[in-house]
Amino acid sequence: MSEILVELHGHALWVTLNRPEVRNALSRSVNLRLQEIALEIENRDDVRVVVITGAGDKAFCAGADLKERRGIDAADARPFINAISGAINDLGALRKPTIAAMNGSAYGGGLELAMACDFRITVEGAEVGLTETRLGIMPGAGGTQRLPRLIGEARAKEMIMLGRRVTAARALEIGLVHQVVPRASLKAAVQAWIAELDLCAPLGVSAAKSAIERGHATSLDAGLDIERECYETTLFSEDRDEGLAAFAEGRPPKYQGR
């Protein structure tokens, strides 16, 4: 059975981490495959949305494969660290919208993977945490940078420096996840987000995503320049004409991503 399942449903590509017996831990081979998948996604016109989820009902992803790591001495650990941060950064850099459908708890690299997605939907009873400091290391796949951007420095320090695991309800309260649903409703909840994204023009969505991300750490003036630059990519698009025509004709738009 493949370690990662990739299935196209409509124009949403569902990528499922498929090692439930080790709580979908990220081995080096899984990370290298995720990097390949990220590259493939960028080149596929039939994919408009990417959903990352995990198999089983125990965990979304328990982070780096700690058993694999244990057999590797410090000097040889770098390729493994590069593979996990490479996979997460490549998925984070996708121009298409990404949803983490968190079917269970997410720790360490598992939460870093979810944080690299645009939207996080999790299930009741799940927990999340960057537990690395309790394991003698620190987050190394974007956690120290993405978590404070999402929830602010004070709360990020609390979670990271104490290696605290928090409940799904708390994660929602602090803005770390977008929605918490009963386990049985996860797929339907994700489909509802996809349906809402379908109402939006793909080029507009990616240009807006890029403007938000690139403008985050800049001055307002520099951010406004970035926004204008991103806006330009939608200005002469067919989808812009379609959006205006559909509005004028009182019908739903049919966007092509062009």
Ligand code: COA
């Ligand atoms: N890497 C490798 N194997 C892992 C793993 C990881 N990160 N997390 C869990 N596993 C393995 C366990 O060793 C166990 O294997 P075994 O059946 O051979 O003993 C199996 O997955 C099931 O784990 P278990 O702890 O029994 O399941 P659980 O459902 O009770 O708990 C977790 C799941 C995820 C809560 C728990 O395993 C855990 O806390 N893992 C560590 C998470 C973490 O801190 N990750 C950060 C990595 S930097």
